[in-house]
Amino acid sequence: MNSFIELQNIAKTYQTQDSQVELFDNINVTIEQGKATAIVGASGAGKSTLLLICAGLEQQSTGNVRYVSKGESRSIVQLKQNSGFIFQQFHLLPELNALQNVALPLKLRGDKHAEKNALCWLENVGLGARAKHKPNQLSGGEQQRVAIARSLSTQPEFIFADEPTGNLDEATAATITDLLFDLIHENQTGLVMVTHNTELALRCDNRLNLKQGSLNNYPVEELAYA
Ligand SMILES: Nc1ncnc2c1ncn2[C@@H]1O[C@H](COP(=O)(O)OP(=O)(O)OP(=O)(O)O)[C@@H](O)[C@H]1O
Numbered sequence: 691m692n693s694f695i696e697l698q699n700i701a702k703t704y705q706t707q708d709s710q711v712e713l714f715d716n717i718n719v720t721i722e723q724g725k726a727t728a729i730v731g732a733s734g735a736g737k738s739t740l741l742l743i744c745a746g747l748e749q750q751s752t753g754n755v756r757y758v759s760k761g762e763s764r765s766i767v768q769l770k771q772n773s774g775f776i777f778q779q780f781h782l783l784p785e786l787n788a789l790q791n792v793a794l795p796l797k798l799r800g801d802k803h804a805e806k807n808a809l810c811w812l813e814n815v816g817l818g819a820r821a822k823h824k825p826n827q828l829s830g831g832e833q834q835r836v837a838i839a840r841s842l843s844t845q846p847e848f849i850f851a852d853e854p855t856g857n858l859d860e861a862t863a864a865t866i867t868d869l870l871f872d873l874i875h876e877n878q879t880g881l882v883m884v885t886h887n888t889e890l891a892l893r894c895d896n897r898l899n900l901k902q903g904s905l906n907n908y909p910v911e912e913l914a915y916a
Pocket residue numbers: 704705706711713731732733734735736737738739740
């Protein structure tokens with residue numbers, strides 16, 4: 691039975707010193723494991739904030755995030771334990787080599803074979819030979835492959851990605867995208883991805899457009915001719 695995340699009547703408002711920023715309200719959407727969902731929208735629309743709320747990493751102002759795994763309601767803490775993250779800036783730890791970066795979340799959950807499993811994941815992304823290299827010895831695309839290996843190494847139900855190819859050239863972005871989609875299909879992982887890239891959005895099963903505080907399905911035709 692596939693897991694899902696249900697956003698119920700979600701609103702988010704930021705209170706700053708002298709003003710209130712109302713990002714969105716009344717958002718209702720279900721994110722399913724095994725499906726890829728793209729979140730598109732203009733800069734500043736609130737995409738990253740919505741992604742963090744989906745992942746249980748940012749508190750909504752009102753509404754409820756419901757997480758159901760194996761047929762039962764689970765806590766947001768459990769959602770975080772069953773999730774992986776990929777960011778535009780890769781976010782690898784600079785002092786750790788590729789293997790140690792991938793092994794870290796495994797070690798944190800007490801995996802006695804963390805390094806062995808991490809090496810398997812590095813091999814899955816084609817970087818077995820670069821295990822001992824630190825992030826500054828790797829190209830941007832290679833660093834993102836390490837980040838993908840790290841996000842999938844704990845075999846999460848969901849991966850949350852914020853513009854994962856935003857810092858990469860077109861050819862590298864295409865390679866990374868192929869790799870990511872192959873791996874999520876193989877592992878039946880749910881993907882929620884913020885992207886400005888039309889081709890990437892078209893590869894997802896669902897597209898959601900965040901515009902003027904509302905979230906709506908984005909028809910493929912509209913995107914194709916955007
Ligand atoms: N902690 C905060 N306090 C106040 N305002 C914030 C905070 N975090 C984000 N915002 C504001 O919320 C709005 C949406 O931010 P968000 O990063 O979610 O947008 P985005 O759609 O991801 O934009 P981009 O495409 O540029 O990444 C922005 O106007 C931002 O300034």
